[in-house]
Every structure is written in structure tokens, then in C-alpha cells.
Amino acid sequence: MERETGTMTRIAKPTIDVAAVRRDFPILAREVHGKPLVYLDNAATSQKPRAVIDAVSGYYESANANVHRGVHTLSVLATEMYEGAREKTRALVNAAETAEIVFTRGTTEAINLVASSFGQARVRPGDEVVISAMEHHSNIVPWQLLCQRAGAKLRVVPMEKSGDLRLDEYRKLLNERTRIVAVAHVCNSLGTVNPIAEMIAIAHERDIPVLVDGAQAVPHFRADVRALGADFYAFSGHKMFGPTGAGVLYARRALLETLPPYQGGGDMIASVTFEKTTYNVLPHRFEAGTPDIAAAIGLGAAIDYMDALGSDAIEAYEGELVAYAVDALSSIPGVTLVGTPKHRVGVVSFTIEGVHPHDAGMILDHEGIAIRAGHHCTQPVMDFYGVPATNRASFAFYNTRDEVDRLVGAIAKVREVFKS
Amino acid sequence: MSDMRELYQEMILDHHKHPRNFGRLTGANRHAEGFNPLCGDRVTVYALVDGDSIRDLSFEGSGCAICMASASVMTDELAGKSVDDAEQLFVKFHDLVTGESAKEPDLDVLGKLAVFMGVREFPVRVKCATLPWHALRAALKDGEKAPVSTE
Structure with missing residues (x-):
């Protein structure tokens, strides 16, 4: 239970050694459709560290x-x-x-x-x-x-x-x-x-x-x-x-x-x-x-x-990561963020012009990227925004900017397939 | 990406972007709704049936590209056919997209419907392709009953 936790000691400025953290989660090393897994469906369920397993x-x-x-x-x-x-x-x-x-x-x-x-x-x-x-x-x-x-x-x-x-x-x-x-x-x-x-x-x-x-x-x-x-x-x-x-x-x-x-x-x-x-x-x-x-x-x-990671470090790391994702996704032409709340954690919902989320979710999956496509068990929220479904990327402290970049690149491929 | 192109054929993308026979059919005497609660795809198929003949078809609803294109191609292909022909094509289409039948798909009979063959490589998408067909069969059979569901 205690092994591999040596990398997680608190230091003065709260931060996360994300490479070390990722090694604690065995599933993050796997591939999906021949590509390294990018797991961005944490709001549905998170992955489990070795210590939990x-x-x-x-x-x-x-x-x-x-x-x-x-x-x-x-x-x-x-x-x-x-x-x-x-x-x-x-x-x-x-x-x-x-x-x-x-x-x-x-x-x-x-x-x-x-x-x-x-x-x-x-x-x-x-x-x-x-x-x-x-x-x-x-x-x-x-x-x-x-x-x-x-x-x-x-x-x-x-x-x-x-x-x-x-x-x-x-x-x-x-x-x-x-x-x-x-x-x-x-x-x-x-x-x-x-x-x-x-x-x-x-x-x-x-x-x-x-x-x-x-x-x-x-x-x-x-x-x-x-x-x-x-x-x-x-x-x-x-x-x-x-x-x-x-x-x-x-x-x-x-x-x-x-x-x-x-x-x-x-x-x-x-x-x-x-x-x-x-x-x-x-x-x-x-x-x-x-x-x-x-x-x-x-x-x-x-x-x-x-x-062991520390809630301050988790908050600081995720805050920066999600802000990066919001910026990156909202600057893609044809991508619209659903919801722009004053204070946000963990989740970015978006639509891609002319592409239904189920089609997008499937193409992203073939790029190794797991997001949620659907109504997220919040149908009244979907009705409020007048969309049947959204694409939802949801983050944890083991996600990285590189993974956000992979998502952005894969959305370009979605648009290529759909010529949208 | 090549397997994505297998699935999202040009014709499918075209029917998705420019659906044929979209909207409520004037003079329709049958209709039924298909709904997939899992993903929220929703299609209503309208039919004008005269005896054994399907005189005209249309659909409305919202869903993914596979579902919308399937409804569009289906309504295009089946208008003018008999109810029996529609039923036989349903069986062949079902075999085509599930890959369940040992037989090679009868591409000549299927015509434009054959464009959905790529779906068989993606079992989670079979229901997207068949939802409009289930709605059509419900419309032809019962006309005005409760929505059909693929779940």
C-alpha cells in the first residue's frame, strides 16, 4: 500500500510532479486503438492508483x-x-x-x-x-x-x-x-x-x-x-x-x-x-x-x-490545466463552449459545429482519447441550452497540457472527416 | 483514420448535411417515433401508405450522422416500394450493418443502402443505423402507437 509514494512529499510551493503521479496509475500506460490513452472522462469515473488497487x-x-x-x-x-x-x-x-x-x-x-x-x-x-x-x-x-x-x-x-x-x-x-x-x-x-x-x-x-x-x-x-x-x-x-x-x-x-x-x-x-x-x-x-x-x-x-498529494497542490495544478483547456478549446473555430461559469472546476463541455457529439466521441476514441458524449445525466441542462448532447472533457490531477493538445489536434481530425 | 472514412462515407456525410425527405409529410397516414434513450437519438418516420404500397416517406428528428443519414437514405430508397419489399430490405439492411448473416450482403438488392456496410465494424453504432428502420416498421405495422425504442 505504501510503495511508490515517495515522490509525493509536500514541498513549499504546492505543485504536482505529474510524471511521477502518472506512474502511480497503471491504466494510464495503456494504449487505445494503438495510441497512448488520453483519459478525459474523469467526471464519469476516475482511474485508480496502484495504492488503491x-x-x-x-x-x-x-x-x-x-x-x-x-x-x-x-x-x-x-x-x-x-x-x-x-x-x-x-x-x-x-x-x-x-x-x-x-x-x-x-x-x-x-x-x-x-x-x-x-x-x-x-x-x-x-x-x-x-x-x-x-x-x-x-x-x-x-x-x-x-x-x-x-x-x-x-x-x-x-x-x-x-x-x-x-x-x-x-x-x-x-x-x-x-x-x-x-x-x-x-x-x-x-x-x-x-x-x-x-x-x-x-x-x-x-x-x-x-x-x-x-x-x-x-x-x-x-x-x-x-x-x-x-x-x-x-x-x-x-x-x-x-x-x-x-x-x-x-x-x-x-x-x-x-x-x-x-x-x-x-x-x-x-x-x-x-x-x-x-x-x-x-x-x-x-x-x-x-x-x-x-x-x-x-x-x-x-x-x-x-x-499525500495535498489539496492545495491538486487545486493549483488543475486550475491551471482547466484554464489552459478552456483557452485551447474556445480558440478552435467551430467549437463552442457550453457554459461559461464564473468559477469552474474539472469539466469543459463543448459542441463542434455540424458534428453530433456521438460522431465526435467515436472519432476521438480512435485517436485514443476518451471523452463523454451525451447528455451527462443532465437532460434539463441540455434542454436549457437547446442541444441534445455535448462533448465533455473532464480532468483529474494526472492529466497534462500535452493531453489537452492531443484533444485539440484530434478535434481537427473530426472536422476533417466531417469537412465541417 | 482510414477506418473512420470507411464508416463516414461521402454519401453518408452528404445525407447527414443535406437530409432528403426531412420534415412532416403532408397527407401521411402513418407515423411512429423511434428513440434511443442511451444517446438521445430521436427520429419520427411519416408514411403515406396506400394498400400494400408505400407511396411516400419522410422523417424528422435529431441524432448523430449515422442515424440521420440512415433515415435520409431509407426514406429515399423505400418510397414507391411495397410494404413487403420494405420488410425484406429491413432484414437485409439489418444483416448488412450487424454482419450477423453468414451470407455476403446482397449489394445489388441493397443499392444505396450498402453505403452503411462500415457500421458492422462498430457494434456500438448499429442502433444508430437501425433506429429509423425500427420507427418505419412500427409505423407500417401499428401506425399511431407508442414510440419504439432501440434499448
Whole structure:
């Protein structure tokens, strides 16, 4: 787990030795269609460093057992590793205690948990739930389902053409019937960083709790749930260099304690008879059944890896890289950026005149370049801009300017094929 | 890039840029929508059917070059043919783009449709090419029913 991390020591001026970092990610050495892979689909899922891959296989090779179950050595070891990952996750988001960190399958399940449990406890006919115009489907559909069940109304904060939310409209939407606000920290199709601390403060003026979808934030910068004031903060391990299967719901204890269980099963109970069940303490009450132990341990290793790089260094490096990509792409004739938010991380969406993104995505793939072509699970955002789909390049700290140049060169080939 | 040129033949690019029979067909008595939720390709095919004869065809919608060109060439080739001919051509076209049939494609019968042979090298694009055909078959069969989906 510890090997090959010697290159990542912090130095005075935060920076990243990208060549060394790239050697930590085995997949980055492969070719696609005979060309070196340029992986620019990080907003869909990130690649995994050797340390994460080793943590997962190491767990299976030397510690595999069920957690919270037995007195035998392996079960104790597995439990320590699993709970150790929870402590690392707590520290990552600066939660007050591990009881506030619930492991889920991913962001989607974390949001569904809140929509279901919070909805059951607090949302009644005529109540309102506020989301934004730039949410991922996973932060729309669970709330739609809740509103249908409860007879509540879904209200949507509109956005500007730039891809920035309209805070004036947001203020107006909040009222005495608003039960919860659910909003993305970073928009997955536009890269907009929303003013979350301000939005939370506005909601808290009316004692309205806020769920933040942090899936596209945590891979790029440090999110401090207490500094932000977030009541719920959801994110996925697999977008931040960890394995698929481990997601996180941070929930403020005072709120989490009031919520009914989400799923029933083993591990979430204290005692069961056919007459009555008493539930386990937090956070286990919300983790029914055997969790994805290996994925949680892998997530812990990913957090260690990012810590070793340093969030300042990651932010500084990616900030320059994304600015370079925005400049390079917007200076190609016929290429139009979709969304020009005031504050952007990680993502650049664009269209190529006369070329549908699926055709572009395929030609780019043949150049070894992986981007996302489609609606990015944000169909309302596509409708807002009047496009069926976009090309989306999304970045991580292992991407380089050379890769941006490869993308620019390949877009020229797309235009050559299409004579556009 | 050569395999890209195999796929994106001149004729395909031309039909993509200048789609034939695009728009709602005046006097159409059949129509059906095809939708691929995976990529968002959406095509509505309109037909004027007189007995066993397809008198005229048109389409509208949005999608990738393969999908739009397929709809354009299809409507060009099938107008004036019988419903049975259309069904037989669908089977041959399907074999052509999937490469599933052991037989060599019947290029004489396929005519201009043969330009889509390159699709067989790209299995993820088969649905782009066949979406308009599925919409056409739904239109000929049921006329006014719910959208067909290739997913």
C-alpha cells in the first residue's frame, strides 16, 4: 500500500510532479486503438492508483471477513480496516464524528437514503422541495419520487446562460413550506462551482436543511462540511480515485438521529424479535446488510493518496490545466463552449459545429482519447441550452497540457472527416 | 483514420448535411417515433401508405450522422416500394450493418443502402443505423402507437 509514494512529499510551493503521479496509475500506460490513452472522462469515473488497487486486493488476500460480526481474528481485522476507512472519510470532510459518516453504494444511494428517510419523517402534502436547474438526474429523480409519494411540490432554482445559478430566484423560492434544499456543489455537465456556503446560509435563515451533492467536488478540492454548514453531503468514492461501490453520506448527527431507517436487515439492528426491533447506533442504523468492505477500504487508500498529494497542490495544478483547456478549446473555430461559469472546476463541455457529439466521441476514441458524449445525466441542462448532447472533457490531477493538445489536434481530425 | 472514412462515407456525410425527405409529410397516414434513450437519438418516420404500397416517406428528428443519414437514405430508397419489399430490405439492411448473416450482403438488392456496410465494424453504432428502420416498421405495422425504442 505504501510503495511508490515517495515522490509525493509536500514541498513549499504546492505543485504536482505529474510524471511521477502518472506512474502511480497503471491504466494510464495503456494504449487505445494503438495510441497512448488520453483519459478525459474523469467526471464519469476516475482511474485508480496502484495504492488503491493494492489496498483492495490486499484486503481480499489477507484480511477478508465480514465486519462487526465475529470474535475471530480476520473479522476483527476487517472491522478495523473498514472503520479505519470511515475515520479517514470523516477527516476528509472534517465531520465532527464518524457516527455522521454513512457508507453507501455511491452518491445516488446517499441521496435516495435522504429523500426516503427525511421525506418519510418531514415531507407532507403541500410541502416543497427545492433543487436546481443544473442537477444530475440522481439529484432530481429521488426528489420527484418523494414529491409524488408525499403530495409535495418540486421547485427548481433557474440558472443564467453562463451556467451560474440565480441566487435572487433561489431566495424567492424558499418559503415556510420548503422542507429541504438539494443542490450540487459542482455541476457535472458544466463544471460550475456553486456558492454552496452562501446558499446554505440563506436556507438556514429559514431553518431549512440542505443536502449537497458533492460528487464532482471532492475529487478536485477539499470540502469541509462544517465550514460549509452542510446538513447532508453526498459523494462517491469512484470519482475520487477509489473503487466503485463505496459512496458516502455525511449527515449532521442532530438530523440523522431523527431519521427513520432506510433499509432493514443485518448490521442495522440492536435486537430483533418478531414483535419488535430496536435499531443499532449511528451510523450503523443506516448500513443494512454486508457493506462493500473492500471498496470502503479502497476509498480510505484513495483519501491517503490525495492527502499525500495535498489539496492545495491538486487545486493549483488543475486550475491551471482547466484554464489552459478552456483557452485551447474556445480558440478552435467551430467549437463552442457550453457554459461559461464564473468559477469552474474539472469539466469543459463543448459542441463542434455540424458534428453530433456521438460522431465526435467515436472519432476521438480512435485517436485514443476518451471523452463523454451525451447528455451527462443532465437532460434539463441540455434542454436549457437547446442541444441534445455535448462533448465533455473532464480532468483529474494526472492529466497534462500535452493531453489537452492531443484533444485539440484530434478535434481537427473530426472536422476533417466531417469537412465541417 | 482510414477506418473512420470507411464508416463516414461521402454519401453518408452528404445525407447527414443535406437530409432528403426531412420534415412532416403532408397527407401521411402513418407515423411512429423511434428513440434511443442511451444517446438521445430521436427520429419520427411519416408514411403515406396506400394498400400494400408505400407511396411516400419522410422523417424528422435529431441524432448523430449515422442515424440521420440512415433515415435520409431509407426514406429515399423505400418510397414507391411495397410494404413487403420494405420488410425484406429491413432484414437485409439489418444483416448488412450487424454482419450477423453468414451470407455476403446482397449489394445489388441493397443499392444505396450498402453505403452503411462500415457500421458492422462498430457494434456500438448499429442502433444508430437501425433506429429509423425500427420507427418505419412500427409505423407500417401499428401506425399511431407508442414510440419504439432501440434499448
